[in-house]
Amino acid sequence: MSRNFGLGSRNMVTAAQFALNNTVQAAGMGFSHAAETGRNFAQFAAFARENGVKQMEYINRELVIEYGQQLADRVSNNEIGQGHAQNAVSAINTLMRIATQGEWQRVSPTRECGIDQRSAIRETPPTGLDRTQLERGIAALSERGVAIAELAREFGLRTKEASLLNARSALREATSRGAVTISDGTKGGREREIPLTSARQLAVLERAAAAQRAARAVMPADQNWKSWRENGLRDIRETLQQHGVSRLHDLRSAYACDRYQQITGYAAPVLGGQAPRDIDREARLQIANELGHGRISITNSYLGNSA
Structure with a gap:
């Protein structure tokens, strides 16, 4: 053959x-x-x-x-x-x-792979928004997997930021200042600060610090970013997908929706809410900063479009 x-x-x-x-x-x-x-x-x-x-x-x-x-x-x-x-x-x-001489069935980069277009507007609630559902997936993860997923969900971190976070240091900072500075793995190396707004976040940092053990970051000490991304993170993503969480990135969207509710008192637009225009804009600016984005328009892909 x-x-x-x-x-x-x-x-x-x-x-x-x-x-x-x-x-x-x-x-x-x-x-x-x-x-x-x-x-x-x-x-x-x-x-x-x-x-x-x-x-x-x-x-x-x-x-x-x-x-x-x-x-x-x-x-x-x-x-x-x-x-x-x-x-x-x-x-x-x-x-x-x-x-295959034309027999191949095309794979959609956006719809099936989740590669978002820059102008995309979120039209469906993010998977992972329901913490009860998410907890079932988290229960099937390793200790480090739990840390990555929870840091994405409760702090809106990218997977690289969560992986490179020194959770022990972050826990000390959170306890003393009520905020966490994110610097490693950020877009363009730009530092940002994420406020503590719930006791849940402190508990997440405590679990992440325990998972980190003596390593310098949540990511295992014997792996580099590339090997961790292609193996450990893939296992985390696949396990969560089996429990209804389509992408780790969706956990950032879930964080953004929660923050919108906290800041405005309204549900995020993708969940059927709509704050007054001035309040909506202030919330989006704050959320964009917490997510590490320089453009307020990017929040459309996390929260849905404003009126």
């Missing part, structure tokens, strides 16, 4: 390049587009091999969606842009469509 749909090589990346070259020669694609598609597919092929898939015939939509969800997390952590992540998934779709 031929491998990689008989494209001329037993190596997935080389076979993909042969397919793209043939498409260019048939005037079905430009050189620069083919080169970019090849680079993106090569990165996916490395992910596929790590997951035991070494032939194109065994690439399925579930594998591509899992890869796309990892890209979505990297977008949320500001490691890559939305456009780059969407193009990466589109490249896999393009290559697989060529390899």
Whole structure:
């Protein structure tokens, strides 16, 4: 049986390049587009091999969606842009469509992988908003997994920020100042401060500090960010998905909705509420700062659109 749909090589990346070259020669694609598609597919092929898939015939939509969800997390952590992540998934779709002669069923970068468009407006409540439901998923996590999920839910942290947080230091600061400074893993290295507004947050920091043990951060001391992101965080995400939490990033949205209610006295727009315009704007500005965003408009993707 031929491998990689008989494209001329037993190596997935080389076979993909042969397919793209043939498409260019048939005037079905430009050189620069083919080169970019090849680079993106090569990165996916490395992910596929790590997951035991070494032939194109065994690439399925579930594998591509899992890869796309990892890209979505990297977008949320500001490691890559939305456009780059969407193009990466589109490249896999393009290559697989060529390899299967049109039989490939396209994977949506936004709808199925959760790679948000910059202008997206949240129209459905975030998963993880219901703490009772979330607690069932958290109960199935490791001690560090619990820390990551709870820090995202109760402080609105990105997964990278939660992973790199020195929870012991944060607990001391929270106890003495009533606020936590977030500096590691932030967008552009910009520090921000998150206020303590509930006893629940202090309890979360206590559990995270216990999970951290002697390490310098919540993330295990024997792993770097890349290995933790691709293994530990993936396990956390998959476990929460099994319990109805579609993405870790949704826990940031849940935090934002809670804060909107606390600040304005109204439910977030995505939950059917609407504060007066001036109060709405003040709340969005505060929430944008707490989430580490420089633009108030980004809150539309967390809270829904204002009137």
